Every structure is written in C-alpha cells, then in structure tokens.
Amino acid sequence: MSTTEVVLGATLTRHTTLMQVALATTAGDVLARRQRVSAVPLTPATAITVLGELARDLQHASRREGIRLVALTFALEATLDVERGTVVTLPPSGDWNHDAFTARLTTASEALLVSMSGEGALPPPLVRLVTVTDAATSGEALAGAGRGAAASLFLDLSRTVACGVWWGGHLLQRPHLGALGHLPIPGATERCACGGIGHLETRVSAQALVRRMIGLLVEAPATEAAVMRLTGGRAEALTVTEIWQLACEGDPIAEALMAGANAPLAQAILASLLLLDVERVILGGSLAYCGVSWRDDVRARLASLAPPARAHEMAERIVLAELGPDVALRGTLALANAAARGIY
Ligand SMILES: [Zn+2]
Numbered sequence: 001m002s003t004t005e006v007v008l009g010a011t012l013t014r015h016t017t018l019m020q021v022a023l024a025t026t027a028g029d030v031l032a033r034r035q036r037v038s039a040v041p042l043t044p045a046t047a048i049t050v051l052g053e054l055a056r057d058l059q060h061a062s063r064r065e066g067i068r069l070v071a072l073t074f075a076l077e078a079t080l081d082v083e084r085g086t087v088v089t090l091p092p093s094g095d096w097n098h099d100a101f102t103a104r105l106t107t108a109s110e111a112l113l114v115s116m117s118g119e120g121a122l123p124p125p126l127v128r129l130v131t132v133t134d135a136a137t138s139g140e141a142l143a144g145a146g147r148g149a150a151a152s153l154f155l156d157l158s159r160t161v162a163c164g165v166w167w168g169g170h171l172l173q174r175p176h177l178g179a180l181g182h183l184p185i186p187g188a189t190e191r192c193a194c195g196g197i198g199h200l201e202t203r204v205s206a207q208a209l210v211r212r213m214i215g216l217l218v219e220a221p222a223t224e225a226a227v228m229r230l231t232g233g234r235a236e237a238l239t240v241t242e243i244w245q246l247a248c249e250g251d252p253i254a255e256a257l258m259a260g261a262n263a264p265l266a267q268a269i270l271a272s273l274l275l276l277d278v279e280r281v282i283l284g285g286s287l288a289y290c291g292v293s294w295r296d297d298v299r300a301r302l303a304s305l306a307p308p309a310r311a312h313e314m315a316e317r318i319v320l321a322e323l324g325p326d327v328a329l330r331g332t333l334a335l336a337n338a339a340a341r342g343i344y
Pocket residue numbers: 181182183192193194195196199201
C-alpha cells in the first residue's frame with residue numbers, strides 16, 4: 001500500500017464558531033476542504049474534537065489508501081504566546097485564556113491521519129499555532145503578493161486592524177506584534193475596543209467605516225439616497241467598497257470618511273516602512289477589496305508624507321493582497337508545507 005504524506009491547515013474564526021480545514025500533499029496539491037459552523041463557541045477541548053472529526057472526513061474525501069500527516073498548522077483569532085505554546089487571550093470566552101493549546105494539538109495530531117502506513121515508528125507531525133493574521137501574512141508572503149520578497153508586512157484591515165511581519169523568509173511571532181490598530185490618531189475621539197480613545201482602528205477598520213457612515217446618514221439625505229440605491233434599500237448591508245465607490249463618485253460624506261481613514265493609514269504605513277524597510281506592504285482584509293484606485297490613494301498620501309527623494313519608491317511598495325478571503329487557510333497550508341520541507 002502506497003502512503004501519501006500530507007499536511008493539514010486549519011483556522012478557527014468568528015468567535016470560535018467557524019472551523020475550516022484543508023488537506024494537501026507535501027507537493028502543495030489541495031486534496032480536500034471542509035468547514036463546520038458550531039451553534040455555540042468551541043472551547044479548546046471541543047475544538048480538538050471537531051478537528052478530529054473534520055480530519056477523518058478529509059481523509060475519506062481524499063480517497064487515498066495510505067496517508068500520513070507530517071505537519072499541522074492551526075490558526076486562531078487570538079493573542080498567542082508561541083514560545084510557551086499558549087493562548088494569551090481569545091475574547092469573549094474565557095475558556096481559551098492561558099490554554100496550552102499547542103500541547104493539545106500535538107497530542108491530538110499523533111492520532112490524526114495516521115495508522116494506515118504500517119511503517120512502524122514514525123516521527124510525530126510538526127505542529128504550529130499561529131494567529132489568523134500571521135497565517136494570512138505567511139500565505140501572502142509564500143504564495144501571494146509577497147512572493148519573492150525577503151521582508152514584507154501584511155495589514156489586515158477588516159473587523160479590526162492587525163499587522164503581520166515576514167522577515168528573512170520567516171514569520172515573526174510575538175504576542176503583541178503588529179498591534180498597529182491601537183496607534184492614537186490626533187483629533188480622533190471614538191472609543192476603541194481596547195478601551196482607549198481615537199485609535200487607528202476606530203478610523204480605518206472596515207467595520208468602523210461602515211458603522212460611522214450609517215451613523216452619518218440621518219443628517220445627509222443625498223448620501224442616504226445614494227446608499228439606499230447601492231444597497232437596494234438595506235443600509236445595514238452597506239460595505240466599505242460601496243463607501244469607496246461613493247467617495248469616487250464625489251459624495252462629500254463618503255469622501256471625508258475615506259480621507260479620514262486613508263490619511264492615518266498612510267502615516268502608519270510610513271512609520272512602519274521607515275522602521276523596518278520591508279520590500280512590500282500588503283494591504284489585505286475587506287478594505288483592500290476597494291481595489292487599485294483605493295491603493296493608489298493610500299500610495300499618493302504616503303508619497304506626500306515621505307522623504308521626497310524616496311517618496312515614489314516607498315509608495316510603490318504598497319500592494320494589494322492577492323489570495324482573497326481564503327488567505328488565512330491557504331496560509332496555514334503554506335506554513336505546514338514549509339515545515340514539511342524542513343524550512344522551519
Ligand atoms: Zn485600541
């Protein structure tokens with residue numbers, strides 16, 4: 001019986017209710033994918049159970065006779081201490097705080113996708129725990145907009161603002177690395193989820209932009225009419241790409257809102273570039289779906305702030321993410337594959 005060596009990537013998102021898993025060969029061919037939505041948030045223990053069930057499904061779906069797991073990468077929407085292999089915080093549930101989840105994964109992984117090879121004692125799978133942002137950072141660095149760059153920065157601009165750093169062909173992992181969303185913005189007064197006032201996240205996250213736009217509609221009838229037209233009468237379904245579209249069409253409310261986001265974003269990117277000199281700054285998350293015209297606005301704002309002699313060259317380093325909404329899951333597979341090839 002022939003044995004296929006495989007890697008497993010998994011993400012647990014949406015407040016630990018959505019688990020997505022994918023099985024690939026060590027050559028990078030994706031064999032199967034599965035996902036499960038849980039009615040209640042998963043705890044560390046139930047997450048391991050669900051992972052085991054989905055892994056068995058994947059094994060069946062792969063139609064391979066013999067299969068052996070060589071690496072597993074698991075991504076959480078949490079603050080992690082990778083040196084200790086623990087979850088620092090994963091709000092809102094307290095079940096995850098301080099959990100030694102890497103140890104749970106390691107124990108569980110030895111029973112996942114094995115026992116069919118009959119080759120006697122084999123090394124246990126290589127297990128790695130990362131944040132969802134770090135998974136996306138790795139995906140873009142290895143297979144997306146960061147290909148070929150030794151150092152890149154990935155900005156996840158979605159519900160929150162988070163950042164990952166790829167450096168010298170490796171992912172940098174520290175518990176609070178990349179918390180750029182909590183940079184204070186002069187003049188901003190909205191309360192941030194962290195309890196602070198006027199942080200970047202309150203201006204730049206896709207969620208904050210949509211919420212602020214909807215809040216402004218009451219006093220802007222022309223803008224409200226435009227939003228109703230775009231959303232088919234459902235303002236609550238407004239997306240950040242639609243706000244950008246309105247800004248491009250000259251709507252003054254949308255223009256002011258997007259300028260209020262892009263200006264501090266460009267400042268934060270400039271500070272990061274001056275500090276780290278990365279080759280690429282990859283804009284990802286739902287805000288990046290605003291596309292090339294939005295990227296160009298961020299580039300122009302950065303160029304107007306940067307040292308003149310380097311302005312053009314620095315602005316050109318800002319690029320859009322390429323891997324789409326699956327980026328984190330693809331990133332876990334890319335990391336697991338790198339582990340299988342002995343790169344980590
Ligand atoms: Zn904050």
